Amino acid sequence: MDTETPIKEVVEELKEFGGDAVKLCYQCGKCDTVCPWNRVINFSIRKLIREATFGLPEIELEEVWRCTTCGKCPQECPRDVKQVDDVVAMRRIATEYGVAPPLLKPVRSASASLAAEGNPFVQERSERADWAEGLDVKPFAEEMEILYFPCCYVCYDQRLKEVAQATVNILNKAGVEFGILGTQDNCCGESIRKTGNEDVFKNLARENIKTFIGNGVKKILVSSPHCYHTFKNEYPEFKANFEIVHISQYLLELINEGRLQINKEFPKKVTYHDPCYLGRHNGIYEEPREILKKIPGLELSEMPDSREDSLCCGMGGGRIWIDTKMHERFSNLRTEQAIELEADVLSTSCPYCIDALEESRSGLNYEDVILVKDITEILQEVI
Numbered sequence: 583m584d585t586e587t588p589i590k591e592v593v594e595e596l597k598e599f600g601g602d603a604v605k606l607c608y609q610c611g612k613c614d615t616v617c618p619w620n621r622v623i624n625f626s627i628r629k630l631i632r633e634a635t636f637g638l639p640e641i642e643l644e645e646v647w648r649c650t651t652c653g654k655c656p657q658e659c660p661r662d663v664k665q666v667d668d669v670v671a672m673r674r675i676a677t678e679y680g681v682a683p684p685l686l687k688p689v690r691s692a693s694a695s696l697a698a699e700g701n702p703f704v705q706e707r708s709e710r711a712d713w714a715e716g717l718d719v720k721p722f723a724e725e726m727e728i729l730y731f732p733c734c735y736v737c738y739d740q741r742l743k744e745v746a747q748a749t750v751n752i753l754n755k756a757g758v759e760f761g762i763l764g765t766q767d768n769c770c771g772e773s774i775r776k777t778g779n780e781d782v783f784k785n786l787a788r789e790n791i792k793t794f795i796g797n798g799v800k801k802i803l804v805s806s807p808h809c810y811h812t813f814k815n816e817y818p819e820f821k822a823n824f825e826i827v828h829i830s831q832y833l834l835e836l837i838n839e840g841r842l843q844i845n846k847e848f849p850k851k852v853t854y855h856d857p858c859y860l861g862r863h864n865g866i867y868e869e870p871r872e873i874l875k876k877i878p879g880l881e882l883s884e885m886p887d888s889r890e891d892s893l894c895c896g897m898g899g900g901r902i903w904i905d906t907k908m909h910e911r912f913s914n915l916r917t918e919q920a921i922e923l924e925a926d927v928l929s930t931s932c933p934y935c936i937d938a939l940e941e942s943r944s945g946l947n948y949e950d951v952i953l954v955k956d957i958t959e960i961l962q963e964v965i
């Protein structure tokens with residue numbers, strides 16, 4: 583940022599962009615104690631908050647872009663300083679001033695692709711529904727029970743397409759009347775918003791809302807906790823209120839209603855990693871575990887940092903597009919925890935987590951030791 587930028591102006595902007603709670607901080611340091619970054623490097627969110635209080639956040643430095651918005655420190659903060667909102671407000675100021683450290687280059691390209699093609703991968707919109715080729719998937723129609731909205735990662739990423747395919751196979755087996763909107767969907771916009779880019783987020787949100795309303799959508803099923811969070815908690819800012827269901831909630835419902843039968847064993851030791859945006863941000867801890875517990879032969883074991891204390895995979899807050907050095911990856915620590923447990927499968931329920939955990943599994947040479955699976959991929963094997 584221009585060093586001559588009036589400090590008062592920055593304090594005012596921080597307030598306008600939702601970071602006003604920085605002033606409540608009394609520097610106790612609890613946030614630094616729980617922040618996962620301090621397991622791999624030195625990082626002080628407390629210091630950032632302090633600097634912001636005086637209108638001096640160093641927005642040109644990587645520090646402002648480290649927070650994965652995991653939600654761990656806000657739940658511990660005795661003064662309700664709302665660190666996630668504060669950091670996003672700092673990033674909004676940086677975006678407004680056009681300040682971006684070199685590591686943000688991939689974020690710029692993701693942002694341009696989101697604006698042009700509705701996905702962050704510089705992929706064609708016309709290829710968004712290619713994952714469904716050869717599967718029994720219909721275009722959504724108003725009289726259907728539910729719309730399935732796969733996230734961009736699930737649509738375009740080779741590994742994550744398997745999650746969409748597993749989801750579809752399960753829904754068909756349960757006889758659910760569902761459809762997709764395919765190339766009409768846009769990214770939900772969660773991650774780009776966390777990088778401070780409100781304009782791109784708002785355009786994506788408006789387009790999606792227009793599409794949902796235009797197609798008579800009332801209930802939306804999502805694979806990603808990031809889509810869940812955005813549709814449920816942020817789209818109401820646009821006066822749009824759809825019924826949003828995460829796949830873990832929906833599958834448990836299908837099993838409990840007797841629409842989905844589990845009739846095979848899964849004789850493996852499984853541990854479950856709580857995604858931040860499903861657990862801490864939205865309180866969904868039990869449903870994925872309940873599903874796993876219903877599978878005969880499956881032994882569910884808990885890792886040390888679970889439920890409210892879950893260890894972030896490192897991909898939230900726009901970090902999915904930012905390169906994190908191998909020795910700084912939280913997902914490596916998480917994978918080691920699963921290995922310690924001697925689990926056969928490290929399961930989760932989020933595309934970002936799967937991406938991070940798969941990278942750690944191969945980076946740490948555990949490919950022959952443990953599998954990473956979405957809960958849909960496990961369930962698909964036993965129905």
Ligand code: SF4
Nearest residue numbers: 607609610611613659
């Ligand atoms: S935990 Fe809250 S009050 Fe304590 S230093 Fe962190 S932000 Fe400030």
Ligand code: SF4
Nearest residue numbers: 617649650652653655
């Ligand atoms: S939200 Fe998570 S990553 Fe961000 S500062 Fe707090 S504990 Fe660290």
